[in-house]
Amino acid sequence: xxxxxxxxxxxxxxxxxxxxxxxxxxxxxxxxxxxxxxxxxxxxxxxxxxxxxxxxxxxxxxxxxxxxxxxxxxxxxxxxxxxxxxxxxxxxxxxxxxxxxxxxxxxxxxxxxxxxxxxxxxxxxxxxxxxxxxxxxxxxxxxxxxxxxxxxxxxxxxxxxxxxxxxxxxxxxxxxxxxxxxxxxxxxxxxxxxxxxxxxxxxxxxxxxxxxxxxxxxxxxxxxxxxxxxxxxxxxxxxxxxxxxxxxxxxxxxxxxxxxxxxxxxxxxxxxxxxxxxxxxxxxxxxxx
Amino acid sequence: xxxxxxxxxxxxxxxxxxxxxxxxxxxxxxxxxxxxxxxxxxxxxxxxxxxxxxxxxxxxxxxxxxxxxxxxxxxxxxxxxxxxxxxxxxxxxxxxxxxxxxxxxxxxxxxxxxxxxxxxxxxxxxxxxxxxxxxxxxxxxxxxxxxxxxxxxxxxxxxxxxxxxxxxxxxxxxxxxxxxxxxxxxxxxxxxxxxxxxxxxxxxxxxxxxxxxxxxxxxxxxxxxxxxxxxxxxxxxxxxxxxxxxxxxxxxxxxxxxxxxxxxxxxxxxxxxxxxxxxxxxxxxxxxxxxxxxxxxxxxxxxxx
Numbered sequence: 001x002x003x004x005x006x007x008x009x010x011x012x013x014x015x016x017x018x019x020x021x022x023x024x025x026x027x028x029x030x031x032x033x034x035x036x037x038x039x040x041x042x043x044x045x046x047x048x049x050x051x052x053x054x055x056x057x058x059x060x061x062x063x064x065x066x067x068x069x070x071x072x073x074x075x076x077x078x079x080x081x082x083x084x085x086x087x088x089x090x091x092x093x094x095x096x097x098x099x100x101x102x103x104x105x106x107x108x109x110x111x112x113x114x115x116x117x118x119x120x121x122x123x124x125x126x127x128x129x130x131x132x133x134x135x136x137x138x139x140x141x142x143x144x145x146x147x148x149x150x151x152x153x154x155x156x157x158x159x160x161x162x163x164x165x166x167x168x169x170x171x172x173x174x175x176x177x178x179x180x181x182x183x184x185x186x187x188x189x190x191x192x193x194x195x196x197x198x199x200x201x202x203x204x205x206x207x208x209x210x211x212x213x214x215x216x217x218x219x220x221x222x223x224x225x226x227x228x229x230x231x232x233x234x235x236x237x238x239x240x241x242x243x244x245x246x247x248x249x250x251x252x253x254x255x256x257x258x259x260x261x262x263x264x265x266x267x268x269x270x271x272x273x274x275x276x277x278x279x280x281x282x283x284x285x286x287x288x289x
Numbered sequence: 290x291x292x293x294x295x296x297x298x299x300x301x302x303x304x305x306x307x308x309x310x311x312x313x314x315x316x317x318x319x320x321x322x323x324x325x326x327x328x329x330x331x332x333x334x335x336x337x338x339x340x341x342x343x344x345x346x347x348x349x350x351x352x353x354x355x356x357x358x359x360x361x362x363x364x365x366x367x368x369x370x371x372x373x374x375x376x377x378x379x380x381x382x383x384x385x386x387x388x389x390x391x392x393x394x395x396x397x398x399x400x401x402x403x404x405x406x407x408x409x410x411x412x413x414x415x416x417x418x419x420x421x422x423x424x425x426x427x428x429x430x431x432x433x434x435x436x437x438x439x440x441x442x443x444x445x446x447x448x449x450x451x452x453x454x455x456x457x458x459x460x461x462x463x464x465x466x467x468x469x470x471x472x473x474x475x476x477x478x479x480x481x482x483x484x485x486x487x488x489x490x491x492x493x494x495x496x497x498x499x500x501x502x503x504x505x506x507x508x509x510x511x512x513x514x515x516x517x518x519x520x521x522x523x524x525x526x527x528x529x530x531x532x533x534x535x536x537x538x539x540x541x542x543x544x545x546x547x548x549x550x551x552x553x554x555x556x557x558x559x560x561x562x563x564x565x566x567x568x569x570x571x572x573x574x575x576x577x578x579x580x581x582x583x584x585x586x587x588x589x590x591x592x593x594x
Contacts, residue, residue, distance in 0.1 A: 023484075023487075027488075143477075144476060144477070144480050147473075147476075147477045147480040147481060147484075148480045148481075148483060148484040149484075151443075151481050151484065152443055152471045152473040152477050152478070152481055153471055153473075156477075230447070231473060231474045231477065232473045232474065232477045233471045233472060233473035233477060239447050239472065240447075242446065242447060242448070242474075243446070243447035243448035243472075244448065245367055245369060245370070245448065246367055246368065246369045246446040246447070246448030246449055247369055247394060247448035247449075248369040248370070248372065248373055248395070248398065249448070
């Protein structure tokens with residue numbers, strides 16, 4: 001197969017060996033991770049599906065009122081009726097559970113890493129290319145080793161979603177903290193505040209709107225992975241979209257697709273509304289008027 | 290709008306005219322005469338991703354047709370997309386249509402715009418397979434032995450005919466409702482099979498013959514005493530509606546094309562199981578070397594010189 005001056009680099013073989021080694025070595029760890037993830041997903045999706053449709057939709061609409069106001073809530077209410085009307089409510093709640101579980105995990109990892117990267121230039125320099133890699137490597141590439149490790153079902157879907165959706169959480173957190181006015185931080189230091197307290201009481205509150213924008217992005221990216229999660233056996237809207245593709249069923253594909261859109265609009269407006277309610281954002285808004 | 294339309298029509302006419310001139314020119318300078326007219330010299334093959342026997346045979350034909358002087362284009366896509374494209378004339382031929390069961394839904398939809406060019410393999414079937422060392426002998430055993438298999442049956446694409454047959458026929462007939470039927474995708478199912486083989490776990494998957502997995506992994510079929518997965522299936526070559534008019538020679542050739550188990554498995558093994566990154570073209574070259582009379586025999590059978 002060699003034509004040309006460059007010898008064949010056995011990169012693929014190396015990766016395969018690494019994946020084999022990881023699979024064998026960390027097998028017990030993966031089992032625990034698997035149980036935790038599938039347990040969390042089952043719990044959440046059952047909780048979302050336990051109350052009847054009108055009650056659950058009502059709760060979500062109330063949340064929308066509190067977070068983003070009446071207009072969003074009305075749109076959400078109409079959207080939920082549409083989802084239920086095309087018989088996708090159960091799938092939508094499963095997808096919501098997957099997105100929430102994956103987003104929470106991604107944020108639990110991303111925000112501390114972002115804080116660390118903001119306070120340490122070396123970490124920042126190391127983390128950046130890793131994030132680039134995680135965001136641009138086609139999902140199909142790491143999907144198969146993830147299936148080998150976690151088998152098919154909802155767990156590989158969650159893992160792949162976490163890998164893909166984590167990056168903006170890290171980037172926005174780092175950016176938010178780095179953008180906090182140095183003079184304010186110095187003032188804190190002048191009053192003798194230890195670094196931890198400066199982080200907690202100055203940097204994080206001031207960076208909160210930016211961090212919340214990151215949270216919003218993480219959730220949106222997680223939602224964009226639902227079809228790929230469906231390909232490895234995750235329940236929900238993604239499976240119906242994927243199934244519609246392999247059976248050329250335009251109708252079902254669109255019904256599941258529109259449910260994804262409605263969920264996306266809902267999650268986007270609610271998280272954006274929450275970040276607009278952060279004290280700093282309120283103060284900025286007042287300052288502008 | 291009319292201001293825009295006229296040049297559009299003109300452009301279209303010019304394109305058609307130049308295509309006619311070109312094809313006439315091509316026909317004049319190439320190709321052997323056959324009684325029924327001239328074959329068009331470029332052909333596009335739709336390759337269904339994940340359908341390995343289809344991938345193998347498509348590459349085989351690509352190589353054979355290129356040696357015959359055809360300009361062959363291949364495009365890989367989901368099987369459903371290929372049927373849509375074939376009906377719409379995007380592709381000329383698909384070598385992997387499973388009848389009577391698996392692809393019936395596509396033919397119900399697009400059958401009027403397609404033509405059946407012949408059967409090249411008649412020993413195909415849908416199966417539920419388990420690892421050699423596991424206890425179950427028939428699908429009915431799974432009801433009692435579910436625990437031995439983690440209470441899971443690993444399926445392929447949720448829209449696939451095999452998935453439908455499993456969901457609608459197998460599970461209700463054999464009372465397997467307590468088992469978790471996980472649909473995912475063909476690569477994911479094969480990855481699970483690989484992983485189970487490595488770790489020595491028992492596994493039940495939905496599979497089909499012909500498939501290289503039977504050579505690669507220690508799996509065997511479960512008997513299907515009730516025949517819920519359908520009997521043996523045939524693999525047909527399907528073309529566009531007007532295929533035989535455009536490619537009279539090829540229609541003869543495809544009509545006479547058959548593969549034995551031995552031939553198909555050896556081709557699939559060369560292509561998918563030779564370990565390192567084997568190019569499909571190289572696998573086909575190797576296979577044609579091992580089967581030197583294949584093309585000539587076929588031509589003789591089809592009466593095509």
